[in-house]
Amino acid sequence: xxxxxxxxGDVSTSxxxxxxxxxxxxxxxxxxxxxxxxxxxxxxxFVQLLFSLTAAEIARAAAELTLHDGEWASLLPAYGHLxxxxxxxxxxxxxxxxSEASLRLKxxxxxxxxxxxxxxxVALVIFYFILVRGAEIPRAxxxxxxxxxxxxDILALIFAGYFAWDVLTKAVIRDEKSNAPEALxxxxxxxxxxxxxxxxxxxxxxxxxxxxxxxSASGPVAVLLVDSSLLFLVLFxxxxxxxRWRAAAVFxxxxxxxxxxxxxxx
Numbered sequence: 001x002x003x004x005x006x007x008x009g010d011v012s013t014s015x016x017x018x019x020x021x022x023x024x025x026x027x028x029x030x031x032x033x034x035x036x037x038x039x040x041x042x043x044x045x046f047v048q049l050l051f052s053l054t055a056a057e058i059a060r061a062a063a064e065l066t067l068h069d070g071e072w073a074s075l076l077p078a079y080g081h082l083x084x085x086x087x088x089x090x091x092x093x094x095x096x097x098x099s100e101a102s103l104r105l106k107x108x109x110x111x112x113x114x115x116x117x118x119x120x121x122v123a124l125v126i127f128y129f130i131l132v133r134g135a136e137i138p139r140a141x142x143x144x145x146x147x148x149x150x151x152x153d154i155l156a157l158i159f160a161g162y163f164a165w166d167v168l169t170k171a172v173i174r175d176e177k178s179n180a181p182e183a184l185x186x187x188x189x190x191x192x193x194x195x196x197x198x199x200x201x202x203x204x205x206x207x208x209x210x211x212x213x214x215x216s217a218s219g220p221v222a223v224l225l226v227d228s229s230l231l232f233l234v235l236f237x238x239x240x241x242x243x244r245w246r247a248a249a250v251f252x253x254x255x256x257x258x259x260x261x262x263x264x265x266x
Contacts, residue, residue: 043107043118050125051093057132058086065137074138077146077220080227081135084151087231089128091238101169113173120168124161127154148226152215155230159207163200170197203237210259217262225262229255
């Protein structure tokens with residue numbers, strides 16, 4: 001007996017399978033340790049979660065404030081606090097997620113410098129969360145007085161944390177793929193640290209100056225001006241980080257002028 005020849009139904013089925021295979025998208029194998037540019041690292045995933053919790057707290061506070069039945073004028077300082085907190089969190093997320101050090105460092109052990117960087121990341125996000133929680137949302141049967149103390153205190157800590165983060169990632173931890181000196185002292189006192197570390201140092205100095213200069217402001221108008229001054233300081237810092245010198249000059253001038261107005265009013 002001769003072998004059975006394929007019928008029309010078999011040919012149709014085979015053709016359909018081939019067509020479906022040709023139309024199926026080619027599988028893309030992600031690069032080792034990455035997914036669309038984001039490394040699947042313990043540190044990255046953990047800090048992303050903390051950022052998400054902080055963003056959720058901003059949304060919760062904004063909803064509570066929006067649904068409040070008080071006079072809108074009395075809510076302006078709280079709105080100013082939330083705008084400042086949102087700007088700090090959003091700009092920090094962008095800066096942190098695209099940072100070369102964030103993409104390079106992997107946490108493989110508790111007893112390692114990358115783990116210390118992870119602790120610094122966690123501390124910074126906790127500061128962001130406290131900044132959000134510090135918004136003076138009016139409560140029933142509670143006398144809430146507008147204040148800029150929490151914002152000035154936390155922003156000073158945040159900028160100090162940025163400088164500490166730079167010291168860890170640029171001086172303490174040596175990038176093996178770079179031409180950085182072997183000696184820690186040479187890295188800290190040389191261009192390895194200060195080529196870009198000067199920006200966080202300036203930010204820390206201005207953050208401490210704002211803390212000493214503006215934290216005593218009281219009254220709705222003065223508190224709004226302080227929030228605006230701190231907002232311009234954050235944008236000034238981010239403009240320096242992105243080497244947008246004209247924008248940095250504008251935001252720096254606004255930080256100073258609005259801060260002076262806050263001191264005059266409050």
